[in-house]
Amino acid sequence: MSTTAARRISSDVPRVQFLYHSPVLVTEEKDIAGATLAARKVVETHKRLVAFIRAGQTLAEIDAFVGRTLTELDSISAFKHYRVRGHPPFPSEACLSVNACVVHGTHDMTADPVVAGDLLSIDIGVKHDGWIGDAAWTYVIEGTDETSMRLVESGRESLRLGVDAMKPGRPLVDWARTVQDHVEKKCGFGLVRGLGGHGYGKTLHGPPFISNVVPTYPGEWPDAFRSFRPGMLVAVEPMIAVSTTEIRSEGREWPIFSADGSRSVHHEADVLITEDGPLNLTAELFDLPDVVGN
Numbered sequence: 001m002s003t004t005a006a007r008r009i010s011s012d013v014p015r016v017q018f019l020y021h022s023p024v025l026v027t028e029e030k031d032i033a034g035a036t037l038a039a040r041k042v043v044e045t046h047k048r049l050v051a052f053i054r055a056g057q058t059l060a061e062i063d064a065f066v067g068r069t070l071t072e073l074d075s076i077s078a079f080k081h082y083r084v085r086g087h088p089p090f091p092s093e094a095c096l097s098v099n100a101c102v103v104h105g106t107h108d109m110t111a112d113p114v115v116a117g118d119l120l121s122i123d124i125g126v127k128h129d130g131w132i133g134d135a136a137w138t139y140v141i142e143g144t145d146e147t148s149m150r151l152v153e154s155g156r157e158s159l160r161l162g163v164d165a166m167k168p169g170r171p172l173v174d175w176a177r178t179v180q181d182h183v184e185k186k187c188g189f190g191l192v193r194g195l196g197g198h199g200y201g202k203t204l205h206g207p208p209f210i211s212n213v214v215p216t217y218p219g220e221w222p223d224a225f226r227s228f229r230p231g232m233l234v235a236v237e238p239m240i241a242v243s244t245t246e247i248r249s250e251g252r253e254w255p256i257f258s259a260d261g262s263r264s265v266h267h268e269a270d271v272l273i274t275e276d277g278p279l280n281l282t283a284e285l286f287d288l289p290d291v292v293g294n
Helices: 028-053 061-072 146-164 173-186 281-289
Strands: 095-098 102-103 119-128 132-142 195-199 204-211 232-237 239-241 254-258 265-266 271-272 276-280
Touching: 028 061, 028 119, 028 132, 028 281, 061 095, 061 119, 061 146, 102 119, 102 239, 102 265, 119 146, 119 265, 132 146, 132 265, 132 271, 146 173, 146 232, 146 239, 146 265, 146 271, 146 276, 173 204, 204 232
Parallel strands: none
Antiparallel strands: 095 102, 095 119, 102 254, 119 132, 195 204, 195 232, 232 271, 239 265, 271 276
16 A cells, blocks of 8 residues: 655645654564565455456445455454544445556445456455565556557566565665656556655555655655665555656545546565565566456
């Protein structure tokens, strides 16, 4: 589940000020094992979703499937009833975001079923044995147009390239520079501003905030030149729209949309920084098909 920076993009979208505190470093073998297992629960949930999702299903039906799956995996949702100032408790097992909804879509935001051609981003948050797993993937329902497929491919590849850039001792901004270069310079899409990744562990959100774009003025991203450190556990997540970098939401409601209504994608990985480099705990998501429901 993405988090928000202090920068204000739209007056409708609440922001949480991120003040830097040192992240909790995960270095003990038992803790690494706990975080790894929680991430595996997220991956397994996505694998089962790939086999389940079909055109004609409602978001409520998909969310109920996620809830049943988490129970079968001896886990609970890390998102359901999650509280952030300015919002009611999050109502869903997962974030279910369709087309122009970038992130934080809920099972009750629409009663309309998903249809062939839709882009469905599903963000799964798991709590298992005290540890959090948090990763999102975007699925194409049956097939879609060329631009939408390029958008999906841009999201997947930017995540892969960005994770590779997360070297210990290098600044956090290396992630943003790599992702932004691919998405905006090479692919011509827009990374939405004001949303980004975050530290996590036994809580869903913690320092550091990880922007997807390079800061353009002092104070925009205070942590940009702090370093990746061995033991850091972070969820990184490009959020991309076809033709805008701006976002909007409605009052206290959770869903966040692209400002111009263009389609969007969301891919997220759980990454442990080690002495030898980044370890993607959810790397198996890259083995999943983009197109489902056939």
